[in-house]
Amino acid sequence: MKKAGIAVLLCVLLCGTLAAYLRTRSGGEASQVSIVPVESGIYSEEDIQAAADIVIPYFQREFEGCTLTELRYAGDEAAGQFAEWAEQYQVDEVIVLLSAFDVDASGGDGSLNPNSTYENWQWILGRNAGGEWEHFTHGYG
Numbered sequence: 001m002k003k004a005g006i007a008v009l010l011c012v013l014l015c016g017t018l019a020a021y022l023r024t025r026s027g028g029e030a031s032q033v034s035i036v037p038v039e040s041g042i043y044s045e046e047d048i049q050a051a052a053d054i055v056i057p058y059f060q061r062e063f064e065g066c067t068l069t070e071l072r073y074a075g076d077e078a079a080g081q082f083a084e085w086a087e088q089y090q091v092d093e094v095i096v097l098l099s100a101f102d103v104d105a106s107g108g109d110g111s112l113n114p115n116s117t118y119e120n121w122q123w124i125l126g127r128n129a130g131g132e133w134e135h136f137t138h139g140y141g
Contacts, residue, residue: 028063028101030056036072043095048073051095051133055123058135063101065108070100074122081141089136091126098122 035052037045052071059068074096085094100119107114122141125133 027060028066028068030060030068033068034070036070038073038075040073040076042076042079043073047095048097051097051123051125054125054133054135055097055099055138059099059101063108065104065106066112067102067104068099069102071123072098074098085124085136086126089124089126091134092128093130094124094126095133096122096124 033056035049038048040048051073055071056068059066078096081096082094085096086092099121100117101121103112103114103116103118105114112118120140121138123138124136126136127133
């Protein structure tokens with residue numbers, strides 16, 4: 001019984017430590033992001049904002065050590081790519097947002113250049129029949 005009790009105690013301590021780490025893990029910063037208005041004949045401001053509302057929390061969760069500074073719709077002139085992506089992701093509509101963000105000295109998760117700024121970073125989102133946007137991929141195209 002003593003060994004089982006010690007094992008349970010160690011498990012509780014380990015779980016508590018992991019939970020504390022996850023709570024203190026800083027994600028990406030996006031509290032001051034500027035959503036740049038872009039005129040569109042395809043998407044309303046609400047459509048674009050709804051897509052931004054998907055990107056921002058993702059950035060905050062996954063881009064540790066980075067600060068999102070700007071987010072904007074790629075513009076209707078990028079619509080030629082939308083059909084290809086819609087087919088690839090099997091959705092009715094695709095929207096592309098572009099972002100700018102700064103990377104601190106840590107290099108984010110190690111895959112980004114430390115102390116740098118990324119501009120025109122693409123966020124590809126899609127949806128069916130006016131439903132909720134879903135994030136499919138991001139990066140440079």
